[in-house]
Amino acid sequence: MDDAQWLVVGLGNPGPDYASNRHNVGQMVLAELAHRIGATFRSQKTNAMVAEGRTAPGGPRLILAKPNSYMNLSGGPVAALLKFYSLDPSRLIVVHDELDIPFDRLRLKQGGGHGGHNGLRDIIAATGSADFIRVRVGVGRPPGRQPAADFVLRDFSSEERKVLPNLLADAADAVEQIAVDGLTAAQLRFHTEPV
Template identity: 50%
Template sequence: MTWLVVGLGNPGPSYAATRHNVGYHVTDELAARMGGRFSSLKAARADIVSGLLAGERTVLGRSRAYMNESGGAVSSLMKYYDVTPERLIVIHDELDLPLGSLRCKSGGGDNGHNGLKSIRQSIGTGDFLRVRFGIGRPPGQQPVHDFVLKPFAKTERTEADIVTQEAADAVESLISVGLEKTQSAFNS
């Protein structure tokens, strides 16, 4: 059986370095570990890398639509590769965790995250694995929308790069040893 690992983000160079695209950053790291490069899968409106990760057949996926429309691509990828929700891992930014934090969980609500909301609506369930990448809350009165669509500050970049590596490690751990052991190792 195949695992599907989806990194949430927005396509295009203007969004590439933003906080909202941490899911893309983690899938870039995983693709490098797999020795693969993303290519287009037109049937799913997504970019994919297929190969072995943690010894298991895995497809990395990224929607080519905007974050709030991610569910269509995720649903299409799940059908194309015959993946059940139990073998879906979604990597996303999390405002409610400080930068440098990482949490893995199964199920739960979307907590206002439009990418998660779109996936839940498209696949009919929220019961899938999540790797929540802490980006913290915006300072002062800065609107959330502006905050998530800005790059990390230079002072935050090193921490974000470390968490990107840890999130990739957590994905491999979810695949190889399951949720409980991964939570023990990575949920700080």
Template identity: 50%
Template structure:
């Protein structure tokens, strides 16, 4: 089984923000797996259990996760769910926004630092390791002198929404490929 965590902030105020692309990707994965999110008692997260890769013996079980905490407290629910499902950090995939990658670009990797991302920092601290997979969804750098924190906490403009839907689908494809085919194959197909 895999724990697939989409990073974001809870509530309608944040729903369309760049910082919430992880939520969008796990929503797409849940749609594909024909499963719904629920909020298990005491977990501080929404979870949808399902399968990736079709039906039968070839399908792989996943727990899709959206924390109900703010980004900088995501580690607690992720750690709790990893313990509940008995999933080791190397079977955790975190999907997050990445300022250092242009929009329409993805990078999939294993391990590494948090690069100033508070969600990754919280997860690294709670799992006591950075050895988990990351699907880095490029959002690009803010224009002009806009503060990065203001940029990530702003909506994607209407002009990018069609491309956003395509990129969310591509990131979901990358997660499925990672689970079914492994890191090397996924990197060769999706890292741009």
């Protein structure tokens, strides 16, 4: 049995008013992962909803977490989760929306800055480390002169919603492959453009 554990955090804002926003795509991916591993989210004392299970029988253990805080205050719950499970930030995968990637594309990386993403900024500040893996889910740039903050706090368009289930499945596949085969193998798969 694989004793590896990964903390997988899906960023977003709490409550039904935000549930379908572009900014909550990280939490949407976690819902897909929880469904796959047959786990149910439960409230935990780290100010997060947590679901746990294995990617496959004998596979790595995934601790899926959705902070109960707003996006910009994600760091406190993430730091508390790492401490609670005695995990190093190198065992953390953060799934989040990314404006600089076109909709329906993924990019995976380890480390780096926050790129203006306030959720990442708060996690880096609270954990004292940027050395975690990011699954960056492309939501695209806002049209025209619409402010980015307004764009990410709106629901996906009807056209985007037709493709969204595939994007969420791809992002969940990426998390599972990182946990099983490592980041490089997942990058080779998900960074290769279809021909």
